[in-house]
Each structure stands twice: as structure tokens, then as C-alpha cells.
Amino acid sequence: MKVIQSHNLSKSYGKTTALNDLTFEIEENTITGLIGRNGAGKTTLLKIMAGHIQPTHGELRIYSQKPFNNLERSAGTILIDDSMMYPDSFRLVDILSEVAPFYANWNNTLANGLFDYFSFNPNQLHSNLSKGSKSTFNSIIGIASRCPLTLFDEPTTGMDSAVRKDFYKALLKDYLKHPRTIILSSHLLSELEEILEEILLIKQGSKRLHLPVMELKELAVGIRGNAQILQPFVEGKELIYREEFAKDNLYIVLRKELLQQEGEVMKQKGLEVFPISTDDLCVYLTASNKGGIDNVFKKD
């Protein structure tokens, strides 16, 4: 069953186009990574899904309904982000007891278990928490709410690496026991790819690709070596990335399927053929058209 159906979705803020003609669908009970660089439109898309803002063109439906101003949908959706505000006088224990009644599947035992595990003091004021602790606390709410549609906007901002790992582990464990549709946005795929099933990669508001993570891992290959030997192999092929490095040396990345049987021949001719990490691939697929950072220094 499709939980999210987005059709030609666009969102502009004045002259800024944040989302541009996005069409995609997300299956029920999956974990999807929404990946994109700064300003790609991740937060805007999550806010539309959560019903906080409306699209400018096109439409997005959650369980066949438009989420904006829709009480039924907001009861079944939670968006966790670092702009979550609570009254200054609220202690952590007050917040947990206030949010619990909003969510039909809220689990107190889980919330309290995570609260103790991460050593929170129930009487502490939320406003006094450190940046990382705020993220951890918000994430506890996101997990314990067990909402049918759970949206996390860069949930690990400020968390140290041990807490990040524990957060992803806790989320995965609870998801396996209580499946729901989860979307996590991030710039960095590597830290969360182990828990993801699908990835939706966006660049400047447009869909770059949407596919299972396993397929992304197998999508591309890198080749490095002497430019004169390498060039004829890739002539006329669509390259994902190309960089000249050192003298007469070339590094290219292209879809594996375009190589067919040539990989072995390349190796015999002294070229290096190697897999591309999903993080690097996402960087190449979302690179700006201005060339790499090296170009800045070439002008110096």
C-alpha cells in the first residue's frame, strides 16, 4: 500500500523554488532516507508531508488525503525537528506527559526506558538542555509515539557518535517490532544507510533518484588511471563524475551497467576499477555545476 503519493509537487517561497515537480510514492512500513545537500528542499518536503505548509503546485497525499489542515492526518503523523518548542517553564517530565495523549500508539514504557538509558533528569527544564540532548529528547518522543507516519528532520544534529548509534539502533529495534512508515532526512547517508530500505535523493528541489539502498550500493563504479588508456573506454558514455588529477590521470564514475564486460580488460591495462561508497555517489549525483572546490583555487 502506498502511504505517500506525491504528484508534480512544487513549492516556492517568493522567487525561491524549494521543490520542483517532485513525483514519487512511498510504501507503507518502510524506512526511507531523504538525502540532499543544504537547501535541497528536505525540510520543505517534510513540512508538506506533516501538513504544516501547502504546496504551490501539484499535490501530495498521505493515505489518499491532503495533509494540510487535516486533523485525522495530523493525529497519525509526527515530525521531529530541531524547531520543536516548548514553554520555558516545562520540565522534561511535563513534556512527556503532555505529548503522550496526542498519539494513539504512544508507549510510556519505551519512552521511560529511553529516558533513563540516556540519563535524563525528569525535573530538568527543556530550555536548559544542550543542543545534542535536545535532539536526543526529541527523538525519544519520535520513537515512543509510534506514529503510522514518523518523520525525522536531521534528528542527530548535535548528538555525539555513541548517542547517534544508539538512536538508530533503538529506532530500528522498535520499527522491527512495530512497523510503521519512517522518513529520516540527512546530508550524510553513511551514518544511517544500515537502517534504510529506500533512498530518495533530491537536488535543488528535484528528484535525483529513488531506489532501494541495496541498488544504490551496486549502481556505480569508479575507474582511475592514465587518461589516454581510460578515455577510449568511456567515450560517448554518460558520466556521473569526471575529474582530472595529477598529470595525465583521470578519475571517472559511471553506472556499472554501462561497463558490461570491459571492467576486466581495463584492469589488465593497468586501470583501477573500484566500487563507489553510497556517500560519495550521493555527493557526485548532487554536485553543483560549478565544478569542485579545486576550481576556486585554480583562479587564485
Ligand SMILES: Nc1ncnc2c1ncn2[C@@H]1O[C@H](COP(=O)(O)OP(=O)(O)OP(=O)(O)O)[C@@H](O)[C@H]1O
Ligand atoms: N520560509 C522560507 N522562506 C523563504 N525561503 C525558504 C523558506 N524555507 C526554506 N526556504 C528556502 O527553500 C530552499 C529549501 O530549503 P529547505 O530548508 O527545505 O532545505 P533543506 O534541504 O532542508 O536544507 P538544510 O539541509 O540546509 O536544512 C532553500 O533555498 C531555502 O533558503
